[in-house]
Amino acid sequence: MYDQILFPTDGSEPAESILEYALQIASEHEATIHVLNVVDTSHASLSGTQDDVDDALEQEGTEIVNEAARRATERGVTAVSEVLHGDPSEAIVEYGTQSGIELIVMPTHGRRGLQRFLLGSVTERVINTADAPVIAVNPGTQPLAYPCQxxxxxxxxxxxxxxxxxxxxxxxxxxxxxxxxxxxxxxxxxxxxxxxxxxxxxxxxxxxxxxxxxxxxxxxxxxxxxxxxxxxxxxxxxxxxxxxxxxxxxxxxxxxxxxxxxxxxxxxxxxxxxxxxxxxxxxxxxxxxxxx
The missing domain is CATH 3.40.50.620 (HUPs)
Structure with missing residues (x-):
């Protein structure tokens, strides 16, 4: 039913708790999971040069998506990882369109990069503009199990x-x-x-x-x-x-x-x-x- 699933993440505890759920969905449908981190440079720290900040955020983002991809591989789920720069909601939607994403799974809040926006503008903008259905999950939701009954x-x-x-x-x-x-x-x-x-x-x-x-x-x-x-x-x-x-x-x-x-x-x-x-x-x- 779903062959290509997108999971935007900032590496926070809320996002990590939803990753397991996204992997359950991917495993059930034998789908590829795309793990995406967005470097929101417009809200980066002003310390150091902008290039230094961007490089540090990209390196951290790479570590985040690689770790998530590793967890997916351990579960037997094919994973693709990507780090992008730009507006979080726009980057998520654009990536989804270009990559033929059929389902987006994302937490309702997180921390850096996506964190200030997920509860409000990012999640709602993605819901309002993405071509694919969007599953929004409250990190406090327990237990999370897929498939649903x-x-x-x-x-x-x-x-x-x-x-x-x-x-x-x-x-x-x-x-x-x-x-x-x-x-x-x-x-x-x-x-x-x-x-x-x-x-x-x-x-x-x-x-x-x-x-x-x-x-x-x-x-x-x-x-x-x-x-x-x-x-x-x-x-x-x-x-x-x-x-x-x-x-x-x-x-x-x-x-x-x-x-x-x-x-x-x-x-x-x-x-x-x-x-x-x-x-x-x-x-x-x-x-x-x-x-x-």
Whole structure:
């Protein structure tokens, strides 16, 4: 399913903890893992000449990727290592495009080079601009195990979530995981009539249609085990509740869309899910959308 996997790393403890998970994914899919370190020279120390700083950072980066590649080789995973200079998010996305990367696995925070940005701009920019799906993993997530057993795909019927459902269907078939389909009707901004009978019926009808379409796609692909649910409330909260209640160990979300749910995806929902999710989250971007 995935032949080329990219793992950006700064050699920090958070990144090291996610490397093992990335290697599990690569091993399961018999993929090549590309280990990338980005020397962010614009944020380098001002001591010494710039060339000296760049050389020191590149040497450190080389040691980091070589060590990660060694660990991959020990596990029987083919590894490619690379050190680049430039803006971290741009370098990650460009490398992914040029190298035919099919999946990016990255921690939500780290230290030098990528560290100041991973929690916010780098991870979210990569999610918003990469051609390949991006798995963002909170380093505090324990235990991490792949392949997943209980796979959640929240859907809102948008193009982005349709792509997430397709990815979830393929992954469920590849791993044998149970596919959970969830639609959250976001009621917080619908006004005082949100719970009126007519509005309730309208939202419920639309929710039923969205879930039915997702189930149909999963059944057409002969997914063995499918579960579905509709919830009303705050999307990030309902997603987290579902993860906890159903012992979800992996989630897939689309990054852009047009409905009440999806307009929060790279705002409140994504900020909360990316930074606090107790499970790895794969983000799938609509290639026709523009990153923010």
């Amino acid at each position: 209980e796979l959640l795909v929240p859907t809102d019927g948008s193009r982005g979530s349709e792509l997430a459902v397709s990815e979830g269907v393929a992954l469920a078939n590849a791993t044998g995981a149970t596919l959970h389909l969830l639609h959250v009707v976001e009621t917080g901004s619908l006004g005082p009539d949100a719970r009126s009978l007519s509005k309730e019926e309208e939202l419920t009808t639309r929710a039923d249609e969205i879930i039915a379409d997702a189930i149909e796609a999963a059944e057409a692909a002969t997914v063995d085990r499918i579960a579905s649910e509709i919830e009303f409330g705050v999307p990030s909260r309902e997603i987290r509740n579902y993860i906890d209640t159903h012992e979800i160990d992996f989630a897939i979300l689309g990054t852009h869309g047009t409905t009440d749910f999806s307009r929060y995806m790279m705002g409140g929902v994504s900020a909360k899910i990316v930074r606090t999710s107790p499970v790895p989250v794969m983000w799938v971007r609509d290639p026709d959308s523009t990153g923010e």
